[in-house]
Amino acid sequence: MVDMMTDIEMAGTKQNELEQKFSAQLRCYSNLLASYDAVRLTGSRDAGELYDLHVRDSLHSVALLPQAGKIIDVGSGGGLPGMVWAICRPDLYITLLDSARKKCRAMTEIAETLALPNVSVVWARCEEHAVKERESYAFASARALAHAGIVAEYLSPLVMRGGKIAAFKGPKGVKELEEIGDRWKTIGLSRPAVIPYGGEDRNYFFVVWEKIFPTPPAYPRKPGVAAAKNWWT
Secondary structure (H helix, E strand, O other), X not given: OHHHHHHHHOHHHHHHHHHHHOHXXXXXXXXXXXXXXOOOOOOOOXXXXXXXXXXXXXXXXXXXXXXXXXXXXXXXXXXXXXXHHXXXXXXXXXXXXXXXXXXXXXXXXXXXXXOOOOEEEEEOOHHHXXXXXXXXXXXXXXXXXXXXXXXHHHHHHHEEEEEEEEEEEOOOHHHHHHHHOOOHHHHOEOOOEEEXXXXXXXXEEEEEEEEOOOOOOOOOOOOOHHHHOOOOO
């Protein structure tokens, strides 16, 4: 956990280096996101705002990625953060997963335009994909998807033992973790590490878990059950 904190503390410099190195592709990606009028990929339609609020936010998570292996972005929407990972880490194979067909079609077109051969777009619910690709990923993450406990249930069955999962969270995240307490082993996870990012003026942080046990056979549950019935209550 201490090493991970050190990695994130170093991430500010690394983020600036990545932003400079891949500036053209990252800006092109923002422009492509802004151009999809038929599919509302994010809340904003302005390329500059998309870059400042979403691409730069996603860049912080590059420091969390493993050295090797398959990784997955669940609920990717317009490709955030997964498309940013693919640009900055061409050595990793990245799956962008979303349940909305139109968004998957848009992400496929964007990946082709950006010439990202390390991207695969999958149209599916995460529960369904976890049955097919159970515990096959080294890392899984979700950004602005759901309650931390629900995100953990979605991601745990996807990740192999020894891998990690991460959630992007805001101010409500700490309270969500407090609701669950020390019950994380129920779904095969360690206690979470809470890692602030983005500077003191932004109350954002990553919640990171290690996969310490195989996910119990009861998970993943059927689509929709995780949000309707919490595993920790």
